[in-house]
Amino acid sequence: MEIARSTEAVGEDAGSPWAPIIFEALKDADVKQVTxxxxxxxxxxxxxxxxxxxxxxxxxxxxxxxxxxxxGAWLGGQRSAMLMQSSGVGNCVNMLSLLASCRMPFLTIVTMRGEYQEFNPWQVPMGQATQQALELMNVIVTRIDRLEDLDSLVRSAAAMAFDGDQAVAVLLSQRLLGAKKWVK
Structure with a gap:
């Protein structure tokens, strides 16, 4: 018999209480494209x-x-934001050089893995290297561990990106997101 497995957040963050806060901040920053x-x-x-x-x-x-x-959004007069998991940062390292070369605004919201109560050992290496990889590519990093800091820090990151033509990453800690576990 085959057992289907998936991951899900447990605890109080299972409903993503942080999502509406980020959504409102993106709307208020006039983000038109989300990848x-x-x-x-x-x-x-x-x-x-x-x-x-x-x-x-x-x-x-x-x-x-x-x-x-x-x-492309920037060249076309629009603002964009990218949503990704920490494991995806490793896929971006070469392209991050474009941001520094062109000094264009870039905002990414990164859900972290490989830290607080991580069950999957494959997530640990990139989770541990995410912040340093971004910083090595001259991306400004803001890390959020507490829900009460989320609104002001995401809005600040958006202002730095779009008003200051900076590359900015907001890391949502696994502690903020809630631990994940295998479920049957």
Whole structure:
């Protein structure tokens, strides 16, 4: 008999209470394009962006495509944000050089894995290297561990990105998101 397994968040964060806060901050920052590689952690936020008539939510085949979309949005006069999991940061390292070379705005919201109560050992190496990889590519990193800091820090990151033409990543800690576990 085959056992189907999936992951789900447990605890109080199972309903993603942070998603509406980020969604409102993106709307207020006039973000028109949201790119993502499907990720269980971002499910609620992806749904909110997809349902918003003022936003275009675009699925990517790999995270590095999101940087190219951000460049195109900027050149076309729009603002974009990319949603990804920490494991996707490794897929972007080469394309992150475009941000520094062009000094264009870039905002990404990264759900972290490989830390607090991680059950999957494959997530640990990139989870531990995410912040350093971004910083090595001159991306400003803001890490959020507490729900009460979320609104002001996401809004600050959006202002730095769009008003200051900076590359900014917001890391949502696994402690904030809630531990994940295998379920049958």
């Amino acid at each position: 993502y590689v499907p990720d269980a952690g971002h499910t609620r936020l992806i749904g909110m962006c997809s349902d918003a008539p003022e936003m275009d939510a675009m699925v990517l085949t790999t995270e590095e495509e999101g940087i190219a979309v951000a460049a």
